[in-house]
Amino acid sequence: MTEFISKLEIKKIHQFVQKTQQIAQKVDIFCSAILLQAWRRMYYVFNKREIYTSLKRRQGNCLRCGRCCHASFKCQHLGYDENGLSLCKVYDRKPHMCSLYPYNESDYFYHLKPTCGYKYNDE
Numbered sequence: 480m481t482e483f484i485s486k487l488e489i490k491k492i493h494q495f496v497q498k499t500q501q502i503a504q505k506v507d508i509f510c511s512a513i514l515l516q517a518w519r520r521m522y523y524v525f526n527k528r529e530i531y532t533s534l535k536r537r538q539g540n541c542l543r544c545g546r547c548c549h550a551s552f553k554c555q556h557l558g559y560d561e562n563g564l565s566l567c568k569v570y571d572r573k574p575h576m577c578s579l580y581p582y583n584e585s586d587y588f589y590h591l592k593p594t595c596g597y598k599y600n601d602e
């Protein structure tokens with residue numbers, strides 16, 4: 480009986496640890512996304528020429544997953560079409576920083592880099 484109770488407790492502790500790890504991962508993703516958003520804007524102000532040069536090396540296409548549009552907070556202009564593909568409701572006048580994503584190999588939300596359709600040829 481004691482063994483059964485301790486097994487139950489171990490299971491509860493294990494579930495608690497798993498839940499805590501999941502929350503910590505979400506906080507980590509959120510914070511790193513906010514930091515990248517701030518950093519990439521600041522970097523753009525001082526390194527425009529370098530950014531436009533590196534953009535020439537960008538390959539692939541946007542897969543319209545829309546995940547970069549809610550890497551931290553969900554963009555209010557993000558929508559989805561009938562096929563589930565992301566749709567920018569203000570595409571014709573969307574912020575310039577959106578169209579530049581990712582502007583070099585460092586300009587990725589780290590959790591989205593493996594699945595983004597854009598790649599840099601030296602990767």
Ligand code: SF4
Pocket residue numbers: 540541542543544545546547548565580581591594595596597
């Ligand atoms: S994460 Fe990459 S593929 Fe997905 S919407 Fe953003 S730019 Fe496009």
